[in-house]
Amino acid sequence: MSIQKQPQKYCEMCGMPIRGKGITVVYEGSIITVCESCYSKIRKTAKIYEEKPKKTQAIKQQRENVNKKSEVEVEIADDYYKIIRTAREHLGLTTKQLADKMKVSENIIKRFEQGKLKPTIEQAKALEKILSVKLLYTISSEETQKGGKNFELTLGDVVNIREKK
Numbered sequence: 001m002s003i004q005k006q007p008q009k010y011c012e013m014c015g016m017p018i019r020g021k022g023i024t025v026v027y028e029g030s031i032i033t034v035c036e037s038c039y040s041k042i043r044k045t046a047k048i049y050e051e052k053p054k055k056t057q058a059i060k061q062q063r064e065n066v067n068k069k070s071e072v073e074v075e076i077a078d079d080y081y082k083i084i085r086t087a088r089e090h091l092g093l094t095t096k097q098l099a100d101k102m103k104v105s106e107n108i109i110k111r112f113e114q115g116k117l118k119p120t121i122e123q124a125k126a127l128e129k130i131l132s133v134k135l136l137y138t139i140s141s142e143e144t145q146k147g148g149k150n151f152e153l154t155l156g157d158v159v160n161i162r163e164k165k
């Protein structure tokens, strides 16, 4: 009930007790509450921190996660038909037996192995499990960028070696 109920805040810069609410700022990447005197010293670089409602932040976080997921692409190996056939024969399964495990018609398995039909991502996942093979590859935009940089580095190294000789 008393005014003293709120805990005393201390300036996170000079450690002195803050009179009133203090000033919450974003300073050098961290959020700190400082006294007026310290704020006047750092006001050129510090930004007043505005607390956003938690709900909005949660939604923003979710959106960011969705964006990250969409950057990752899943691709089925180009030689999927060879992989499927080789693995199936290795396991001693007939196309019919594999079809039964996959819960698809035998004709579909035959078309996979002829390279006439590309499995869906779900089918490829099932095939990976049944045949213990790798059919799916994830390609993230990040990896693609890294690949480009590495290539440039390789060219640079070649030039360096030549110069040393």
Ligand SMILES: [Zn+2]
Pocket (backbone or CB within 6 Å): 011, 012, 013, 014, 015, 016, 034, 035, 036, 037, 038, 039
């Ligand atoms: Zn201070």
